[in-house]
Every structure is written in C-alpha cells, then in structure tokens.
Amino acid sequence: AAGVIQSPRHLIKEKRETATLKCYPIPRHDTVYWYQQGPGQDPQFLISFYEKMQSDKGSIPDRFSAQQFSDYHSELNMSSLELGDSALYFCASSLGLGPGTSYEQYFGPGTRLTVT
Amino acid sequence: AQSVTQLGSHVSVSEGALVLLRCNYSSSVPPYLFWYVQYPNQGLQLLLKYTSAATLVKGINGFEAEFKKSETSFHLTKPSAHMSDAAEYFCAVSESGTASKLTFGTGTRLQVTL
Numbered sequence: 001a002a003g004v005i006q007s008p009r010h011l012i013k014e015k016r017e018t019a020t021l022k023c024y025p026i027p028r029h030d031t032v033y034w035y036q037q038g039p040g041q042d043p044q045f046l047i048s049f050y051e052k053m054q055s056d057k058g059s060i061p062d063r064f065s066a067q068q069f070s071d072y073h074s075e076l077n078m079s080s081l082e083l084g085d086s087a088l089y090f091c092a093s094s095l096g097l098g099p100g101t102s103y104e105q106y107f108g109p110g111t112r113l114t115v116t
Numbered sequence: 117a118q119s120v121t122q123l124g125s126h127v128s129v130s131e132g133a134l135v136l137l138r139c140n141y142s143s144s145v146p147p148y149l150f151w152y153v154q155y156p157n158q159g160l161q162l163l164l165k166y167t168s169a170a171t172l173v174k175g176i177n178g179f180e181a182e183f184k185k186s187e188t189s190f191h192l193t194k195p196s197a198h199m200s201d202a203a204e205y206f207c208a209v210s211e212s213g214t215a216s217k218l219t220f221g222t223g224t225r226l227q228v229t230l
Binding site for chain 2: 004033034035037041042043044045048056058103104105106107108109110112
C-alpha cells in the first residue's frame with residue numbers, strides 16, 4: 001500500500017540558511033500534519049492543513065511556514081536556521097472530515113535535518 | 117487541553133514474558149487514543165487506536181490495549197515479548213470527532229532480553 005513520502009530524507013544546512021521539506025500524503029488523504037522530534041524527545045506538533053487550508057497551529061516558530069498545494073502535497077519552509085532546529089521532521093496524513101474518516105494519522109519516514 | 121503520561125521511560129522484559137506499557141490520559145473531551153511504535157531512525161507506525169468503539173482494542177504484532185475511563189488509562193500489553201518488539205513506544209491522544217493534532221507522551225523504550 002502507498003505510504004507517506006517525504007523528501008529529502010536527510011538534509012544538512014548551515015546556520016542562517018533556508019530549507020524546504022516536502023511531504024506527499026497517502027492518495028485520497030486530505031489532511032497533512034507536520035511534527036518535529038528532537039533527539040530523545042517525543043514528536044511535537046507544528047502545523048496541519050485540511051483541504052489546503054491551515055487547520056491548526058502548534059509550536060511552530062515564526063521563521064517556519066508551510067502550505068498545502070492543490071495536489072495535497074505539503075511543504076515546510078524553514079528560514080534563518082538555528083542549531084536548535086536540528087531534528088527529525090515528520091509528516092503525517094489522514095482522511096479528514098469526509099466519509100470513512102478514521103482520524104488515524106499515518107507517518108512518513110521523516111526528514112533528518114542537521115544544522116551546522 | 118489534553119495530555120498523556122507514560123509511566124516508565126525504560127522497560128525491560130525477557131523474551132516470552134508479558135509486556136505492559138502504561139499510559140494515562142487527560143482530556144476535557146472524549147479522547148481518541150493511539151499507540152505508535154518507532155524503531156531506530158524510522159518513522160512512527162500505528163499499532164492500534166481507540167475511537168470510542170470497543171474498549172478492548174487489538175492491534176498489529178499481537179499488541180492490544182484496553183480503554184478504562186474510570187482509570188483514565190490506555191495501557192498497552194502483549195502476552196509474549198519477542199526480540200523484534202524492542203523499540204520506542206509512544207502513546208498519543210487527540211480530540212474525538214475532529215481531524216486534530218496528536219499529543220504524544222514522552223515515550224517508553226522497550227528492551228527485550230534473552
């Protein structure tokens with residue numbers, strides 16, 4: 001079965017640079033979530049989109065922005081990177097409010113961002 | 117606001133022994149509850165979910181969990197541990213009835229010994 005695809009899988013950036021992470025949800029899934037997992041930490045919710053509109057916002061820095069496109073893929077843009085941004089970034093998708101909603105989120109393999 | 121508390125950051129069991137990972141939740145509305153497993157350097161895989169149907173939920177790989185409202189608990193169990201069960205386990209909660217964010221516990225690392 002098709003899963004959530006994230007690219008790139010690994011990314012190394014220097015401080016103050018920018019990074020773009022991409023997420024391709026499971027086909028027919030209309031809701032995308034972004035989470036950040038620091039070393040030895042639990043995943044922390046950043047932001048979510050339902051039908052291309054922002055549906056919820058968590059502890060996402062102002063330096064970060066995200067959007068969901070017409071094909072439902074999503075991108076997380078990170079600017080002025082800091083050392084503390086080094087983490088594993090997960091994207092998850094789910095079937096939102098439509099018929100057959102189960103609300104379970106399926107996670108991608110993550111993008112490991114290292115800021116040096 | 118909703119939260120989950122996982123008791124025990126590390127649990128060690130012998131192969132073939134019972135696995136019990138504890139999770140207690142706090143939620144102002146009826147919760148949806150989930151258990152995810154994470155193997156090293158991998159994503160999170162859904163083990164099982166509670167969404168207000170049966171209180172005893174069976175998941176993949178022989179795991180199950182029981183929702184106990186009176187105890188605000190959703191503990192994860194497996195009758196017989198296997199070496200391949202060694203991983204990090206996260207309990208998570210979301211608000212029922214909406215496609216909403218997950219709030220995770222701090223995780224429990226399960227070690228399985230011979």
